[in-house]
Amino acid sequence: MNSAGLPDVSPYDALLVLSFGGPEKPDDVVPFLENVTRGRGIPRERLAQVGEHYFLFGGKSPINDQNRALIAALEKDFADHGIDLPVYFGNRNWDPYLADTLAEMTAAGVRRAAVFTTSAYSSWSSCRQYRENLADAVAEVPGAPVLDRLRQYYNHPGFLEPAVDAVLASLAELPGGGDAARLVFVTHSIPTEMNDTSGSEDPAGQPRPAYVTQHRSAVDEVARRVREATGRAHRHDLVYCSRSGAPSTPWLEPDVNDHLEELATDGVAQVVMVPIGFVSDHMEVIYDLDTEAMATASRLGIQAVRAATAGVDERFVAMVRELVLERAAAERGESPERPAVGSMPAGPDRCGVGCCPNPKGARPALCGADS
Numbered sequence: 001m002n003s004a005g006l007p008d009v010s011p012y013d014a015l016l017v018l019s020f021g022g023p024e025k026p027d028d029v030v031p032f033l034e035n036v037t038r039g040r041g042i043p044r045e046r047l048a049q050v051g052e053h054y055f056l057f058g059g060k061s062p063i064n065d066q067n068r069a070l071i072a073a074l075e076k077d078f079a080d081h082g083i084d085l086p087v088y089f090g091n092r093n094w095d096p097y098l099a100d101t102l103a104e105m106t107a108a109g110v111r112r113a114a115v116f117t118t119s120a121y122s123s124w125s126s127c128r129q130y131r132e133n134l135a136d137a138v139a140e141v142p143g144a145p146v147l148d149r150l151r152q153y154y155n156h157p158g159f160l161e162p163a164v165d166a167v168l169a170s171l172a173e174l175p176g177g178g179d180a181a182r183l184v185f186v187t188h189s190i191p192t193e194m195n196d197t198s199g200s201e202d203p204a205g206q207p208r209p210a211y212v213t214q215h216r217s218a219v220d221e222v223a224r225r226v227r228e229a230t231g232r233a234h235r236h237d238l239v240y241c242s243r244s245g246a247p248s249t250p251w252l253e254p255d256v257n258d259h260l261e262e263l264a265t266d267g268v269a270q271v272v273m274v275p276i277g278f279v280s281d282h283m284e285v286i287y288d289l290d291t292e293a294m295a296t297a298s299r300l301g302i303q304a305v306r307a308a309t310a311g312v313d314e315r316f317v318a319m320v321r322e323l324v325l326e327r328a329a330a331e332r333g334e335s336p337e338r339p340a341v342g343s344m345p346a347g348p349d350r351c352g353v354g355c356c357p358n359p360k361g362a363r364p365a366l367c368g369a370d371s
């Protein structure tokens with residue numbers, strides 16, 4: 001609390017929500033995909049396919065609107081809690097681009113901002129690449145504010161509690177209350193090599209392989225709480241979607257569709273798909289799960305329901321506020337509580353040395369113990 005009895009956000013004078021970005025209209029789709037895949041060696045056929053996913057939804061990704069809704073909810077939550085902190089929005093791959101937002105923040109006199117990324121887990125794609133984006137943007141904008149990326153939140157109760165309720169709601173939608181339903185937790189596949197190097201060897205960092213270890217912690221905790229609530233032990237699995245890259249490069253498996261085939265063979269009749277790797281219903285969720293995996297389930301005669309993502313659940317929104325206040329207190333030299341549930345402790349405020357290296361070679365990155 002500050003002298004007026006309100007939560008103390010110093011040393012911060014802004015919050016930046018940093019996300020992936022997505023196309024807003026059909027003409028944006030190809031330039032967006034070019035932004036995403038610049039220098040990444042994604043085969044042309046894969047890009048054409050992913051372009052079709054966007055065109056199926058009118059050439060517009062839901063992700064930017066979802067982030068604007070999250071920001072509106074945060075502004076309201078801050079106001080309700082007497083917190084006077086402007087919230088800015090910047091993306092890696094589409095308008096509003098991070099560097100433009102940083103220029104706007106600089107012009108508005110922002111000196112130091114907390115940064116919330118819309119990605120809960122550690123890997124190059126979901127963690128360090130955002131830190132590289134921050135370094136690039138700061139290099140482009142003279143006088144840019146100091147930026148503190150908030151810790152990974154895959155094990156924060158504000159992220160997992162909405163997931164538990166979402167699973168319970170989905171079970172209730174299945175005939176018979178889903179009493180024999182399998183819980184199929186789904187996240188974004190990444191190259192196995194990117195998983196192996198996710199996290200760091202620095203004892204103060206996230207233990208390797210952070211990406212899968214963090215997911216297992218989150219998944220087991222949600223399944224445990226569902227069991228507590230229903231009194232039934234639902235079997236559960238962690239599987240993957242949205243594989244990309246060259247077919248010769250190994251990525252995390254099994255793919256959700258292959259897994260459903262296997263479940264059907266084993267006689268599983270009901271499934272709840274839980275998009276535990278994603279914070280909102282963006283393209284991976286509405287295409288890869290709701291369209292493709294749902295069609296697979298229906299072809300196999302499996303009754304399937306997809307659980308909701310955190311979105312603008314008030315606990316998730318409150319989590320962002322709590323993370324800002326926690327980090328602000330830590331930067332003031334206090335020792336705030338660091339809520340964490342599951343098998344892993346709260347992650348560090350700064351990524352460990354060598355955390356989640358870029359597979360194409362080292363680049364400058366902010367917000368690490370070594371930056």
Ligand SMILES: CC1=C(CCC(=O)O)c2cc3nc(cc4[nH]c(cc5[nH]c(cc1n2)c(C)c5CCC(=O)O)c(CCC(=O)O)c4C)C(CCC(=O)O)=C3C
Nearest residue numbers: 020022036040042050061063119125126188190244282283
């Ligand atoms: C771990 C992870 C997350 C989750 C964490 C986070 O949220 O950050 C994520 C999120 C997202 N990924 C997204 C879109 C895309 N990702 C691609 C490609 C890739 N993703 C990767 C990983 C991840 N991606 C990887 C290793 C590649 C291969 C290329 C490379 O090595 O860099 C491609 C290129 C085409 C393709 O190859 O699929 C697209 C279009 C969107 C926007 C959705 C929308 O528009 O609604 C979102 C939120």
Ligand SMILES: [Fe+2]
Nearest residue numbers: 125188242284
């Ligand atoms: Fe992706």
